[in-house]
Amino acid sequence: MSQNRRTSLFILSGIVLLAFVLRIYRSDTYGLFLDEKATILISQGIPIEGANQHDVFDKPNSPYFTPKEFWRPKTLADFNEAVSRSDIGHSPAYYAMLWSWIKVFGLSDLSIRFPSILFSTLTVLLVYFFVKRHIRLAPKTTDRLALISAFIATVEPLFIAHSHIARNYTMTFFLTLLATHVFLIIIEKEKARKASGRLYAGYGALVAISILSHYLSTTVFLSHGLYVLFFVRKWPVWTKLGLTFVVALSCVSLWMLFGGGQSTFGTLKYQAEFYRNLAETNPVNSGFGLILPATVPNVFWRALPIFADLVIFTNGLGTAIVGYRNFAVALLVGLLCIFVIHRYRNQRQTPQWVKFAIPALLLAGMLYYSIHPLQHLVLSAMLPFFYLLSLSLLEDFRPDDRPLLVFLIMLSLIPTLFLLLMAFRSGHTYGITQRYSGFSFPYVCILVALMIRKLFAQRLWFSLPLAAVLFIQAGFIALLLGQIYNDTAPKYTSFALTRSANPFWYSAQKIQELYTPGDTVLYPTLKRKEYTEIDKTGRPYDIIDAQMVNIYLPRDATYYQRIDTTERDKIVLVKGKTGQKITIFDLEGTKYRY
Incomplete structure (x- = not known):
C-alpha cells in the first residue's frame, strides 16, 4: 500500500x-x-x-x-x-x-x-x-x-x-x-x-x-x-x-x-383534504404549524429555506434573509464578484486593484444591510461559489463524464421539486418540509465538495476572501449544531418545546420501586378527535401515556392500572392500604406528549 x-x-x-x-x-x-x-x-x-x-x-x-x-x-x-x-x-x-x-x-x-x-x-x-x-x-x-x-x-x-x-x-x-x-x-x-x-x-x-x-x-x-x-x-x-x-x-x-400499506392512499387523500381545509380556514392556529394555501408566492416562500438548507454554505439563509433591498444588494455584490473573477482569474498579470476587489465588494455590501449583515455577507459570496461549481463541471471533467454530474444535480433537486408539485396538487404547503427532501443531501455534499476543491485551486486574491466567508458560515453551522444538541432547533427536531429525559421510562422505574400488591396506577388522559376510520378506536380519550409507561414495565408484571378520565396531567400511584396518592410524574398538559 x-x-x-x-x-x-x-x-x-x-x-x-x-x-x-x-x-x-x-x-x-x-x-x-x-x-x-x-x-x-x-x-x-x-x-x-x-x-x-x-x-x-x-x-x-x-x-x-x-x-x-x-x-x-x-x-x-x-x-x-x-x-x-x-x-x-x-x-x-x-x-x-x-x-x-x-x-x-x-x-x-x-x-x-x-x-x-x-x-x-x-x-x-x-x-x-x-x-x-x-x-x-x-x-x-x-x-x-x-x-x-x-x-x-x-x-x-x-x-x-x-x-x-x-x-x-x-x-x-x-x-x-x-x-x-x-x-x-x-x-x-x-x-x-x-x-x-x-x-x-x-x-x-x-x-x-x-x-x-x-x-x-x-x-x-x-x-x-x-x-x-x-x-x-x-x-x-x-x-x-x-x-x-x-x-x-x-x-x-x-x-x-x-x-x-393498503390504507395508504385513502389516508393520503384524506390528509390532503384535511390540510387543504386548514390552509383555507385556519392557517395559523390549527395546531399543526403554519399551513398555507398552495399559491405560487406561498409555495415559493415555504420552499426557499428548504432549498437554502440543502447546501451547507447557504444553510439558514432562507429564514435570515429579510427584505427585498437587502436581498437585492447581496445578489448585486455576488454578481459583481463573479464579473471580477471571470474577467481576471486567468490573466497572468493581475492588476493590483483586482487583488483587493473581492473583499472590498463584500465589505461594501455590509454597509447597506439593515438586518443580519453577516448572513447577507454569506449570501453575497454564494453566487461566486455556484459559479465555481459551473467552472468545475466545464473545466475539470471530460464531456463523457458530464452526464454523471447532471445526474448528481438531478438527484439534488428532484426530491424537493416533487414536494412542490405535490403541494400544488394537494392545495396546501404542509408537506414542504426538509426531512422529505433528505434523500438529496448526499449528492449535494459531493457538489459542495466540488466547489471547495475548485475554490482552493484558484488564485489567493479571490480564494482567500471567499474562504473567510466560509469560515463565518462554519460559525453559524456550529451554532446550529449547538441548538440541535440542546434541543432548541425545531426545524431539525420536529417539535417546539425543549424536552426532558424520558418521563415514561422514569415513571416505569418509580412504579417498580413503589408498587406493592393492592396498589393502583392511574394514568391521565386528554380528549381526542377521530378524523377518519383509521383513527377510530371507540374511545373519546387517549391512552398513549399508559401505553408508553407499559412499554418500560416488566412484561410479566401484574401491576393493576387504569385510566383516570378526570385527570389531565398526573400519573398517580394510589396505595391500597392507606389510599395515599403519590404523584409519579406530572406531564403538564401537552408538554411531554408531542
Whole structure:
C-alpha cells in the first residue's frame, strides 16, 4: 500500500470516527417525541391509541389492566395494523429491522436511536466510496474530493439531527445512496457488457426495501429513470432495468395489497383534504404549524429555506434573509464578484486593484444591510461559489463524464421539486418540509465538495476572501449544531418545546420501586378527535401515556392500572392500604406528549 493510500485511509478513519462521535453525542439526553413514540409502539405491533388492544383497555367488566395483558404476543396482522394506523403504512422495512434490533439490544432511548446513528455514520463512509468509484479525476484529486465530501456529510446538520431520532430517515438516506451506487456500477459494466444478474437482483432489492422504508424514496428512482432516458441509449439496458423495476414494485405491491400499506392512499387523500381545509380556514392556529394555501408566492416562500438548507454554505439563509433591498444588494455584490473573477482569474498579470476587489465588494455590501449583515455577507459570496461549481463541471471533467454530474444535480433537486408539485396538487404547503427532501443531501455534499476543491485551486486574491466567508458560515453551522444538541432547533427536531429525559421510562422505574400488591396506577388522559376510520378506536380519550409507561414495565408484571378520565396531567400511584396518592410524574398538559 502506497504512502498516499495509507494517509487517505488514516484521514478517512478520523472523519468516520468524528461522524460517529457527533451522532452519538447527547443522543439519549432527551425523551421521545410523538413520532418516536409511534416508532417504539409500532415496532412491538401496537398502534398508537391501541386499536388492537381493546381486550386490554376496554374490558366490559373491569377498567383495570396489567403489563402482562399489555404485552400479550402479537401476530403479523397486529404489526400490519400498527403500521397502517400509525405511520400511513410507509415504513415496514424499517420497523422489521427495528423489531429485530430491539430483540437483541432492548428498548432504551439509546438503543432504539442507535440504528439511526449507525446508518448516518455509514452514509458518510459510503459518500467517500461513491466519489472514489464514480468521479473521474486525477487519482490524488479524486481522493481529496472524496475526503472533502465525506467531511461535509459528517458535519451536515440534517444528518446529525436525524441520527438522534428513532425514525426511518437515516436508513432510507443510506439505502437510496447505496442503490444509486449500484445503479451506476450497472451502467458502467453494461458499457463492457459485464453486468451480472446478481447486480440487477441487488439493485432491485435495494429499490424495494428503500420504498418500503419511505415511499418518497421513489423520487430518487425517478431520477434514475430520467438518467437512463436521457443518457443511456441501449435497449437491452432499458429492458433489464425495466424488468428489475417491475419485480421490485411487484414486491412493494404485495405490501400495498395485503399488508399495512393498503390504507395508504385513502389516508393520503384524506390528509390532503384535511390540510387543504386548514390552509383555507385556519392557517395559523390549527395546531399543526403554519399551513398555507398552495399559491405560487406561498409555495415559493415555504420552499426557499428548504432549498437554502440543502447546501451547507447557504444553510439558514432562507429564514435570515429579510427584505427585498437587502436581498437585492447581496445578489448585486455576488454578481459583481463573479464579473471580477471571470474577467481576471486567468490573466497572468493581475492588476493590483483586482487583488483587493473581492473583499472590498463584500465589505461594501455590509454597509447597506439593515438586518443580519453577516448572513447577507454569506449570501453575497454564494453566487461566486455556484459559479465555481459551473467552472468545475466545464473545466475539470471530460464531456463523457458530464452526464454523471447532471445526474448528481438531478438527484439534488428532484426530491424537493416533487414536494412542490405535490403541494400544488394537494392545495396546501404542509408537506414542504426538509426531512422529505433528505434523500438529496448526499449528492449535494459531493457538489459542495466540488466547489471547495475548485475554490482552493484558484488564485489567493479571490480564494482567500471567499474562504473567510466560509469560515463565518462554519460559525453559524456550529451554532446550529449547538441548538440541535440542546434541543432548541425545531426545524431539525420536529417539535417546539425543549424536552426532558424520558418521563415514561422514569415513571416505569418509580412504579417498580413503589408498587406493592393492592396498589393502583392511574394514568391521565386528554380528549381526542377521530378524523377518519383509521383513527377510530371507540374511545373519546387517549391512552398513549399508559401505553408508553407499559412499554418500560416488566412484561410479566401484574401491576393493576387504569385510566383516570378526570385527570389531565398526573400519573398517580394510589396505595391500597392507606389510599395515599403519590404523584409519579406530572406531564403538564401537552408538554411531554408531542
